[in-house]
Amino acid sequence: MPAIAFALPILPGQEEVIKRLGGEVSDSGPLRSAYEGSRRSLGITEEKVWLQQTPIGQMIVVYWETDDPQRALREMADSQDQFDNQFKQLIETAAPALNFSDQQPLPNKLLFEWSAG
Numbered sequence: 021m022p023a024i025a026f027a028l029p030i031l032p033g034q035e036e037v038i039k040r041l042g043g044e045v046s047d048s049g050p051l052r053s054a055y056e057g058s059r060r061s062l063g064i065t066e067e068k069v070w071l072q073q074t075p076i077g078q079m080i081v082v083y084w085e086t087d088d089p090q091r092a093l094r095e096m097a098d099s100q101d102q103f104d105n106q107f108k109q110l111i112e113t114a115a116p117a118l119n120f121s122d123q124q125p126l127p128n129k130l131l132f133e134w135s136a137g
Contacts (some may be wrong), residue, residue, distance in 0.1 A: 021065060021066075021085045021086070021087070021106070022085070022086065022087055022088075022089075023066075023083065023084065023085045023086075024032070024083075024084050024089040024126075024128070025081065025082065025083045025084075026081075026082050026118075026128060027072070027079045027080065027081045027082070028079060028080045028082070028111070028115035028117045028118055029078075029079050029115060029117055030077060030078045030079060030080060030114055030115050031113075031114055031115065031116070032077065034113065034115070035071075035078050037070065037110060037113070037114050038078075038080060038110075038114055038115070039071065039101055041107075041110055042069065042071070044090060051102035051103065054101075054102070054103035055103060055105075057098075057101075058099075058101055058103045058104050058107070059104070060113070061095075061099075061101070062086070062092045062095050062096055062099075062104075063086050063087055063088065063091070063092055063095075064084050064086045064092055065085045065086060065087035066083075066084065067082065067083065067084050068082070068083040069081070069082050069083075079115075081113055082110065089126060090124055090125070090126065093118075093120065093125040093126055094123075094125065096108065097120035097121065097125065108120055
């Protein structure tokens, strides 16, 4: 399964909003079911999210396994699902480096990789 990782800087003062969403989609969180349904419908088979402190502020680091990350982002942008809309609003407010309106909302390039297998 193809994988992608990306990082989004969090705007100052928005850290608690991000942490709150993390709690709401965690294993026992009230939005867990909606979150799982969203990711399944977008073709994301695995997602991991970290909060990373850097010298220039906090960032969200996201890892996805999905056949087509750009398609998943475009479908999220076009989605009318309540959870997806709430998620998009949160990203646009707290970590706006991701441009859902762009044809390729997440331009990136793999620099190198390694595998023991």
